[in-house]
Amino acid sequence: MSASASNTASSSHTIEDYDLVVLGCGEGTKYLAWTLARQGKRVAVIERKWIGGACPNMACLPSKNIIHSAKVASYFRRGNEFGMHLEAEDDVVGAELRVDMRTVQGRKRRMVEGLVQMHLDNFSSSGAELIMGTGTFIAPRTIRVDLNEGGTRILRGTDVVIGTGTRASIPDVEGLAAARPLTHIEALDLDELPEHLIILGAGYIGLELAQAMRRLGSEVTLIERFARLLPSVDEDVSAGIAELFSEEKIAVLTDAYPLSVSGESGKSVTVEVCAYEREKGVDHIFKLEGTHILVAAGRAPNTNGLGLDLAGVELSGGYVRVNERLETTAPHTWAIGDVAGSPKFTHISFDDFRIVRDNIAGGNRVTTGRQVPSCLFTDPELASIGLTESEAKRNGIPYRLAKIPMAADLRTRTLSETRGFLKALVEADGDRILGFTGFGVGAGEIMAAVQVAMLGNLPYTALRDAIITHPTLCEGLVALFSKVPPIGKNG
């Protein structure tokens, strides 16, 4: 769809007017573009590199693809347990598994190519225009695009949406940047397995990739500055993950941080680590040798150099400042997803799309009070929604607690995947479900059933008394909610 040229920004550039101009082709922004274009609006999306944004290209979906290959590797190693033997080897446990990373990557790359094609099809069927180039604001609602193929264009939107996402933040550690560390982008695209991968940061990315790379055959060491893995989750969850990682021989250094790094990732790196020994109250400084270093130490917003000041868009802590309607400080200028400071999940960026779509149409939809479910895709998964036990304690919120081991969910026994537990918080003086955490096989899928009950304001007894197919993983919810203590008695 061609845009109408209405006036000129400079002697050589015509301003092209659109109903909607979107900066960054991420989760929420692409859905907004396709939706408004299908309504007959003139829409342009500016993207510098990734058609579809982070999720399909180098974040959620590629990581889950590699994690699944790592699961297959773990099944291979567990072959004996299931009575599976390779012809040539009697003892599969003793046999060395050879992982061909090029084939692992080939499967992932085919998936990504298919996803990119799916996005291109959506652009052509919706009529939204995809412009490959780097966008910078030059005036309110007006963006100059430095086209990847050369040349520039200037676009102005009746509405403009910023969805430029985040990037890996590289901590200011002596020698770290010079060591050319991997971020998740390179780590998810390795054709050769690192011999010894050192991972800085034991958050979502660090934990998921540590286990995957270990299962594929790398030696892995995690360095985390806090005292335990995932300090924001309940202690029993954190301990469960620590035990899992210890069994899988992933070295974990907590209360530790790097002082300096030397060498070059991909060849050899030396990290000087400072680790605090809590019992003795002393710091130890030592050197750790590895072949690669991956930085998974949090995210930085892509707001630098966007010319946001020229657009009247203010920042807050580096992120685009938005209100609960996802409006920025400039009229008809919105922000979506990670860069708006929304919780950093694809499903949240998608929900931001729904909010902005409705508000552009004159509605009043807000981010406040929405559910923020999450799932860490370690094996087994850690899924959580609503209030956690530690949050309830910290905020003095009374609750009744139900907790069962995954082994009480009989499906797990058929799978030989009995590790972990399910827990739920129910209000102390009523039947409302306040929160759910599952650390176990299929926890992310089980959580969705609890989430629907919470959305519908169902009492916990609805799940307790439901007839759920046997033996499914969700059947465990009957056992879990049967454990809720009576009112007045918290177990």
Ligand SMILES: Cc1cc2nc3c(=O)[nH]c(=O)nc-3n(C[C@H](O)[C@H](O)[C@H](O)COP(=O)(O)OP(=O)(O)OC[C@H]3O[C@@H](n4cnc5c(N)ncnc54)[C@H](O)[C@@H]3O)c2cc1C
């Ligand atoms: C390794 C990894 C695994 C993850 N796994 C999960 C998961 O399993 N589940 C989950 O829910 N979340 C996951 N996340 C988080 C999720 O990927 C992000 O929250 C989500 O992609 C954010 O989407 P977004 O809409 O904010 O924008 P993004 O998808 O980040 O897109 C922003 C786009 O803007 C473009 N851009 C930036 N600046 C410009 C510019 N000036 N001009 C033109 N284009 C520009 C970028 O190239 C990018 O394509 C993961 C993240 C990582 C890093």
Ligand SMILES: NC(=O)c1ccc[n+]([C@@H]2O[C@H](COP(=O)([O-])OP(=O)(O)OC[C@H]3O[C@@H](n4cnc5c(N)ncnc54)[C@H](O)[C@@H]3O)[C@@H](O)[C@H]2O)c1
């Ligand atoms: N399954 C999923 O949904 C999924 C998967 C991957 C990423 N994500 C999203 O992406 C975001 C970013 O992930 P991430 O893992 O980069 O960040 P994170 O915030 O989850 O974890 C970063 C970790 O690095 C540690 N750290 C930071 N600097 C350090 C230092 N100098 N020394 C030692 N430790 C240090 C922090 O204490 C923290 O534990 C997540 O918050 C999440 O929202 C989601």
